[in-house]
Amino acid sequence: MKNFFFFFIIISLLLPFFSIISAIDSNTSSCPIDLSYVETFPWDVSTCFNPQGTQCCQTLLSLFGMGMAQYLKETSVFQLPNPDVAASCLSGFQNRVAAKSVHPSLVTSCLSNSTQFVSNTSNCDGIITVQDWIQKLGPVTALDSACKGDVTGLNCRPCIEAGYNVNSRLLSLDPNSTKCFDFTVLYAIGVINEFGPKDQGAANCILGLPLDSSVNEKSRRRLSNDTVLRLVFGFLGAFVGVLVAAGLIILYRRWYRKNKRNVPHRQFVNGFRTGVLPNSGAKWFHLSELERATNGFSQKNLIGRGAYGVVYKGTLADGTLVAVKQILHLESEGDEDFSNEVEIISKIRHRNLLSLRGCCVTSDTEKGRRRYLVYDFMSNGSLGDHLFNHFTRQKLSWPQRKNIILDVAKGLAYLHYGIKPSIYHRDIKATNILLDSEMKAKVADFGLAKQSSEGQSHLTTRVAGTHGYLAPEYALYGQLTEKSDVYSFGIVILEIMSGRKVIDTSNSSYLLITDWAWKLAKSGNVQEIFDESIREEGPKGVMERFVLVGILCAHVMVAFRPKIAEALKMLEGDIDIPKLPDRPLPLSHESFRSSLGNTASTSEFFHSRIQG
Numbered sequence: 001m002k003n004f005f006f007f008f009i010i011i012s013l014l015l016p017f018f019s020i021i022s023a024i025d026s027n028t029s030s031c032p033i034d035l036s037y038v039e040t041f042p043w044d045v046s047t048c049f050n051p052q053g054t055q056c057c058q059t060l061l062s063l064f065g066m067g068m069a070q071y072l073k074e075t076s077v078f079q080l081p082n083p084d085v086a087a088s089c090l091s092g093f094q095n096r097v098a099a100k101s102v103h104p105s106l107v108t109s110c111l112s113n114s115t116q117f118v119s120n121t122s123n124c125d126g127i128i129t130v131q132d133w134i135q136k137l138g139p140v141t142a143l144d145s146a147c148k149g150d151v152t153g154l155n156c157r158p159c160i161e162a163g164y165n166v167n168s169r170l171l172s173l174d175p176n177s178t179k180c181f182d183f184t185v186l187y188a189i190g191v192i193n194e195f196g197p198k199d200q201g202a203a204n205c206i207l208g209l210p211l212d213s214s215v216n217e218k219s220r221r222r223l224s225n226d227t228v229l230r231l232v233f234g235f236l237g238a239f240v241g242v243l244v245a246a247g248l249i250i251l252y253r254r255w256y257r258k259n260k261r262n263v264p265h266r267q268f269v270n271g272f273r274t275g276v277l278p279n280s281g282a283k284w285f286h287l288s289e290l291e292r293a294t295n296g297f298s299q300k301n302l303i304g305r306g307a308y309g310v311v312y313k314g315t316l317a318d319g320t321l322v323a324v325k326q327i328l329h330l331e332s333e334g335d336e337d338f339s340n341e342v343e344i345i346s347k348i349r350h351r352n353l354l355s356l357r358g359c360c361v362t363s364d365t366e367k368g369r370r371r372y373l374v375y376d377f378m379s380n381g382s383l384g385d386h387l388f389n390h391f392t393r394q395k396l397s398w399p400q401r402k403n404i405i406l407d408v409a410k411g412l413a414y415l416h417y418g419i420k421p422s423i424y425h426r427d428i429k430a431t432n433i434l435l436d437s438e439m440k441a442k443v444a445d446f447g448l449a450k451q452s453s454e455g456q457s458h459l460t461t462r463v464a465g466t467h468g469y470l471a472p473e474y475a476l477y478g479q480l481t482e483k484s485d486v487y488s489f490g491i492v493i494l495e496i497m498s499g500r501k502v503i504d505t506s507n508s509s510y511l512l513i514t515d516w517a518w519k520l521a522k523s524g525n526v527q528e529i530f531d532e533s534i535r536e537e538g539p540k541g542v543m544e545r546f547v548l549v550g551i552l553c554a555h556v557m558v559a560f561r562p563k564i565a566e567a568l569k570m571l572e573g574d575i576d577i578p579k580l581p582d583r584p585l586p587l588s589h590e591s592f593r594s595s596l597g598n599t600a601s602t603s604e605f606f607h608s609r610i611q612g
Contacts, residue, residue, distance in 0.1 A: 031089035032080075033067040037198055038096035041066070044210035048102045055210065057110035057389060062209040064093055064111060065182075069190035069197035069207070076130040078183055079119040086114040110389075116179075124183050125174035133187060136173060141166050147188045152201035157297060159205060160310065163188055164328040181305075204299060283358035283374075290314065290324050290360055290372055297326075313377060321377035322357060326370065342373070344423060344449045352411030354378070354434060354444040378442065380435035383492075387430055387499055395531075398538035400439050401496045405546060407441035408433055409568040412489060415443075416482045416564050421452045424480055428488035429469045429502075430495055450480060468502035468512070472556050483561045490514075490553025490561075497547050499531035514554045518583060521551055545570070548577050556583055 043063055048056040067089070072078055080086045094107040119128050127133055146162035149155070163184050170180035189197050189206040196202065203209040293314030294301045303323070304311035312324045345356040360372040380386075383404060386396050396404070408428075415423045426448040434444045448464045463470070463478050471487035473479050491502050494513045504511040520528050526544045527535065534543070549570045555561050560581045562570065569575045 031085060031092050032075075033071050033089055033092075035067055035089070035092045035096050037066065037070075038063060038093065039099050041198065041203070042200065042212040043203075044212055045100050045102060047210055048097075048106055056106055058208065059210055060097065060107060060110045062203070062207040063097075064090075064117075065185065065207050066189075066197045066203055066209065067093070068117065069186045072130070072186050072190035073196060077119065078128060078130075078133075078186055079123070080117050081119060083115055083118055086117045089117070090114050123179040124170055124177045125180075127183060130187075130191060133183070137166065137169060141169075143184075143188045143192045147192045147206065148194055150195075150201060151193065151205040154296075156205035156299065159188065161328055163206070164309075208299065208302065208305075210300070285358045285360040285372070285374055287360055287362045287370070287372075289316070290374070292317070293322065294324055297324075314374075321379075323375045323377045325373045325375070327373070341447050341449070344451060345373075345446050347419060347423075348415075348446075350411060350414040350418065351440070352407045352442055353414065354442040375444070376436075378434035378444075379437045380439060382431045383433040383435060383441065383496070384430035386435070387495060388501060395533045396496075398534040398543065401534065402538070402542075402546065403439070404433070404435070404441040405493055405496055406568070406571060408443060408489065408492065409564060409571060411441075411443040412485055412564045413568055416485070422482060424450050424452065424482060425485050425488075426450060426480065427465045427469070428485055428492060429466050430492060433492070452482075471558075473558055481558070482563060483558050486553050486561050486564055486567060487555075489564065489567070490550045490555075493546060493550030493553065494529070497531065497543070497550060498529050499533070514551070514556075517547065517551055521548065521580065542573075545573070545577060548580065551580060552577065555581065557581075 041063075043059065047059045068079070071080070080089060090107065090111055093111075094104045097107055098104045121128065125136060127136060142162035142165050143159070147159040151159045163181075167181045167184045170184065171177065174180065185206055189202050193199070193202045193206065197207075200211055204211050291297065293316050294312040297312055301312045301314065302310060303313045309325050309327045312326070314322045314324045316322055342356065342359055348355055354375055356373065357376060358374040360374070361370075363369045412425070412428070415425060423446075425443065425446065427445060428443070432443065432445040434442050436442065463475055465474075465488075469488040469491050471484040474481075474484045474487075491513065494500075494517050495502060498513065498517070500513055500516070502513050504513070504516070517529050520526060526547055527540060529547050530543055549562075549567055552570075553561055553567055560583075566575070570577050
């Protein structure tokens with residue numbers, strides 16, 4: 001009996017350790033997120049029933065983001081602990097979505113890379129937890145006031161604008177991050193918003209999750225809060241007199257300060273109207289026109305988001321479809337950058353460049369400065385949608401790919417030679433090439449464009465653009481020339497011809513499309529570069545010519561790149577393609593890795609990659 005007693009004590013002491021070990025083992029493979037909301041939350045399932053629709057992937061990503069935000073709310077950690085847990089969560093998510101009659105392959109297609117949901121110190125300046133966030137940005141940000149309460153209706157836009165402002169601060173800490181915007185969204189709904197990730201209004205506004213149209217969350221919330229509101233208003237009644245008096249004084253002082261501050265801004269608006277638009281052929285829109293066109297900038301009309309703005313689909317009074325881009329990054333030099341962009345775009349008139357239809361500049365004491373650009377609506381979206389979002393877009397045929405490449409080349413040729421001084425785009429990439437109803441390509445987004453000066457071989461400017469598309473000499477030294485755009489164009493050609501993204505990280509490696517294509521071309525296997533869907537479509541000689549021009553344009557050494565006019569002639573078969581010159585070894589090569597220990601050899605290596 002005595003032995004049994006001691007045995008019982010030992011077992012009692014060891015049980016907690018067994019529980020801990022079991023929990024650790026479970027956490028390495030099981031999903032810590034309760035995914036039952038996928039079946040109960042009233043999200044708009046219909047967006048995933050149309051095989052030609054464009055919103056399903058965004059809907060599924062937002063829906064999964066709801067679970068990630070709930071995980072953040074409960075654990076104060078932004079992402080999942082390891083790939084096994086992420087894979088388990090995506091598998092469970094797939095099963096839940098399938099229960100809503102959505103084909104499981106949609107999840108596989110739209111959320112194929114589970115590692116994007118795994119904690120990594122390389123994501124967004126090393127932010128892993130809420131504490132890390134606070135250390136980077138402080139305990140209070142613009143999200144705290146704009147996203148805390150009800151974000152339905154007109155209350156949504158201030159929250160979105162606050163999110164982009166906070167995202168801009170994060171990007172200043174880590175310019176190459178692609179995760180900071182995701183972290184901002186998760187923090188806004190998972191930490192700041194008092195209703196939480198599973199609130200319909202918050203999910204619709206902050207996550208951009210479309211809701212079932214039969215649901216009226218706002219009225220439900222109002223009814224559920226009636227009792228609380230009566231208590232609050234009763235309590236505040238005693239203070240109304242004092243608050244009103246104090247409020248009037250504060251409002252008057254703010255009104256006086258803002259109106260005093262806004263005198264230079266009003267001068268800017270007046271100067272902008274008289275100095276830029278009269279000679280551009282673009283229209284000056286009133287804000288009321290754009291609000292009517294976009295149904296009050298409704299979330300249903302939201303068709304795109306970027307680091308510095310949001311884009312809405314709109315219909316003008318005459319029935320014309322337009323895209324309305326709101327510029328959100330309006331900090332110290334926002335007015336100057338905006339007027340520079342409009343001035344550059346207003347000079348452009350070419351069928352392969354997206355021209356400006358008009359703009360709008362407003363300012364008031366409540367909502368501050370707002371800037372809008374209005375373009376023709378491109379019904380077939382961006383080239384990136386067709387190349388990389390295989391489930392929601394039909395695959396491009398060889399003739400379509402060929403014509404798109406030629407269209408982009410002609411647009412760039414106009415920028416470099418059709419305008420004096422030349423204009424350098426600085427951000428040529430698949431998502432900035434838009435397609436109209438006839439699949440004609442137009443180069444868009446001139447927010448980073450720069451105009452050269454007569455007699456100058458290059459501009460030295462701050463580095464801006466998209467990682468992977470930047471020419472080496474520009475990324476390293478800020479030396480911008482017409483051949484910087486040519487390099488980016490070469491990357492786009494290779495993406496179009498192969499269907500691969502500029503950077504491949506699928507196998508835990510870092511492989512540039514240029515290194516991959518170069519290796520195949522030098523081994524005589526150019527046809528392996530072709531996207532499988534077009535290998536049997538076109539003449540092999542012509543397709544091979546396009547690939548070789550892409551490799552030549554994206555050469556790391558400036559002197560070996562053709563000018564865009566020469567590249568266009570090569571593509572059209574008017575001049576021969578020179579033999580591909582040798583190029584430095586890829587950064588991943590063993591001989592380069594072994595030389596990293598020698599500072600001098602490393603410096604020489606980098607110079608060998610960019611000189612010429």
